[in-house]
Amino acid sequence: MLGTRTVPDSKGHIKILLAALICGSVLLTANITAGTTNPVRGDYSCQALRAMARVYMACGDYTKAQPLAERALDFAKKAGASDSELCLCLIDLAYLYKNQGKLSDAEKMCNQGLKLQEKVYNKDHPYVAYTLRVLGSTYQAQSKYRSALPVLDRALTIMKNNYMKDDPIIAPFQVDIAKLLVAQGNYSEAESYYQQAMELINKSYGPDHLYTAGVLAGIARLYALQGRFFEADELVNRALAMQKQIYGPQHHLLAPTWLTMAGICQAKKDYTQADKLLNKALAIVQDKRGAEHPLTGKILSMLGAAHISQGRYKEAELACTQAVKVLESSLGPDNDCTAMAFNNLARLYVHQSKYPEAQELCTRALKTLENIFDRNHPNVADVLETLAQLHKNVGNVAKATELQQHIERIRSRTQIAYEPIAKTIN
Numbered sequence: 001m002l003g004t005r006t007v008p009d010s011k012g013h014i015k016i017l018l019a020a021l022i023c024g025s026v027l028l029t030a031n032i033t034a035g036t037t038n039p040v041r042g043d044y045s046c047q048a049l050r051a052m053a054r055v056y057m058a059c060g061d062y063t064k065a066q067p068l069a070e071r072a073l074d075f076a077k078k079a080g081a082s083d084s085e086l087c088l089c090l091i092d093l094a095y096l097y098k099n100q101g102k103l104s105d106a107e108k109m110c111n112q113g114l115k116l117q118e119k120v121y122n123k124d125h126p127y128v129a130y131t132l133r134v135l136g137s138t139y140q141a142q143s144k145y146r147s148a149l150p151v152l153d154r155a156l157t158i159m160k161n162n163y164m165k166d167d168p169i170i171a172p173f174q175v176d177i178a179k180l181l182v183a184q185g186n187y188s189e190a191e192s193y194y195q196q197a198m199e200l201i202n203k204s205y206g207p208d209h210l211y212t213a214g215v216l217a218g219i220a221r222l223y224a225l226q227g228r229f230f231e232a233d234e235l236v237n238r239a240l241a242m243q244k245q246i247y248g249p250q251h252h253l254l255a256p257t258w259l260t261m262a263g264i265c266q267a268k269k270d271y272t273q274a275d276k277l278l279n280k281a282l283a284i285v286q287d288k289r290g291a292e293h294p295l296t297g298k299i300l301s302m303l304g305a306a307h308i309s310q311g312r313y314k315e316a317e318l319a320c321t322q323a324v325k326v327l328e329s330s331l332g333p334d335n336d337c338t339a340m341a342f343n344n345l346a347r348l349y350v351h352q353s354k355y356p357e358a359q360e361l362c363t364r365a366l367k368t369l370e371n372i373f374d375r376n377h378p379n380v381a382d383v384l385e386t387l388a389q390l391h392k393n394v395g396n397v398a399k400a401t402e403l404q405q406h407i408e409r410i411r412s413r414t415q416i417a418y419e420p421i422a423k424t425i426n
Contacts, residue, residue: 046076046085050092057092060253060288062100069093087116091131098138101294101330107142110135129158133176141294143335143372145184152177168204171197175215182222183336185377194219213242221260225378229264236260252288255281255295262302271310278303294337297326301341308347317352320345336379339368343383350390362387381410 049072056065073089075081081089090113097106114131121127132155139148156173163169174197181190197215205212217239223232240257247253258281265274282299289295300323307316324345327338342365349358365383373380388403 045079046072046081046089049075050089053092053096057096057099060099060251062096062289065096066100069096083116084120087113087120089113090116091134094131094138095134098134098141100289101141103138103142103331106138107135110138124158124161126159126162129155129162129173132158133173136176136180140180140183142331143337145180145372148180149177149184152180166200166203168200171200171204171215172211174200175218178222179218182218182225184373185379187222187226190222191219194222208242208245210242210246213239217243217257217260221263224260224264224267227267229267232260232264236264250284252284255285255299259299259302262306266306266309271306274306275303278306292326292330294327294330297323297330297341298337300326301337301344304341304348305344308344308351311351313348313351316348317345320348333364334368334371336369336372339365339372340379340382342368343379343386346383346386347389350386350393353393355390355394358386358390362390376410376413378410381407384410 049068053065053068053072056062056068069089069092073086073093076086076089090109094106094108094110094113097103097109110131114128114135117125117128117131132151136148136152136155139145139151152173156170156177159170159173174193178190178193178197181187181193194215198219201209201212201215216235220232220236220239223229223235236257240254240261243251243254243257258277262274262277262281265271265277278299282296282303285293285295285299300319304316304320304323307313307319320341323341324338327335327341331338342361346358346361346365349355349361362383366380366387369377369380369383384403384407388400388407391397391403392400
């Protein structure tokens with residue numbers, strides 16, 4: 001997972017994971033029974049705990065992984081494990097906390113692990129690059145995009161200095177940067193990174209690999225944001241078919257792909273299918289990750305936007321208000337995902353003629369987005385669209401026209417053929 005390739009590559013991946021779990025259990029029992037504080041045996045025991053935690057993390061079962069990973073770290077500290085083992089425990093916990101939405105904890109663990117890792121190896125070791133990937137994705141989830149990009153650039157530079165430029169091991173680092181650029185609204189540069197990565201991925205992982213599927217789903221989301229819905233639809237369906245072969249048809253790790261599909265369906269005005277996908281994703285994510293997880297909030301925000309598009313305002317209000325509550329609590333008010341949830345609720349208030357409330361939410365959303373990005377980010381255009389409609393409804397045609405011109409300038413930069421689709425998935 002960190003420093004190694006851990007993507008399952010066959011339908012038998014569950015059997016492999018179970019075998020790892022059994023081996024880890026045997027190793028753990030042997031070392032605990034020995035009752036030693038020898039650093040070498042301490043390493044073995046920590047490795048056993050981490051191996052079991054990684055089994056669950058590979059399956060997306062972070063709740064079961066958490067106590068194992070935390071015990072590994074605690075054991076490492078008490079048993080005098082080596083610095084190399086201790087930093088792995090810290091970094092595994094960082095990865096785990098990130099996926100649980102515990103972002104401040106993830107950042108803390110990752111920085112501690114990174115500092116120790118640079119001491120054990122050196123600042124240009126590939127292991128450091130893998131840790132920087134975790135830190136970069138944590139920053140991105142926190143809307144710290146200006147911090148994330150140099151971290152991921154450094155990771156990619158380290159890998160290029162240690163491997164040939166056409167080594168497939170570099171591809172995931174290019175993909176990470178592409179995802180960040182998509183979030184920043186830099187679609188053309190993101191596509192360039194994706195193209196570079198896919199050249200390497202096709203040579204190594206192959207067209208039917210689970211990692212390939214994940215990358216295709218990411219490219220599909222980029223195409224959807226650009227209004228290239230036919231291309232997006234083709235890619236996301238290919239990705240989902242591959243993921244189903246590995247996980248099965250109802251696994252919670254399919255949720256991000258369902259959300260991309262839902263956004264495409266909504267843009268094509270296929271609201272029935274969009275609702276079906278969003279409700280399926282919501283049910284399974286709530287069950288597996290909890291009602292307060294950021295992903296739950298993001299899905300609720302998308303569902304609220306879908307209901308608004310269909311004029312189902314009562315259902316939209318329930319979804320939008322809950323989305324704001326979850327995202328404010330989990331990500332904070334200054335996160336771009338929270339800002340877009342504010343905007344969806346503002347859109348609803350405009351339809352309900354609650355103009356002061358809508359104005360306040362739009363002002364908050366704009367302030368957040370302009371602090372995180374700039375005045376020309378695509379998500380800023382979404383909020384300006386809401387404001388333009390508000391001014392039009394109250395008879396301020398001049399202001400609505402001014403806002404619409406700004407919106408058109410932003411969208412011409414990103415080549416979006418636009419109908420609002422929720423942009424809350426990182």
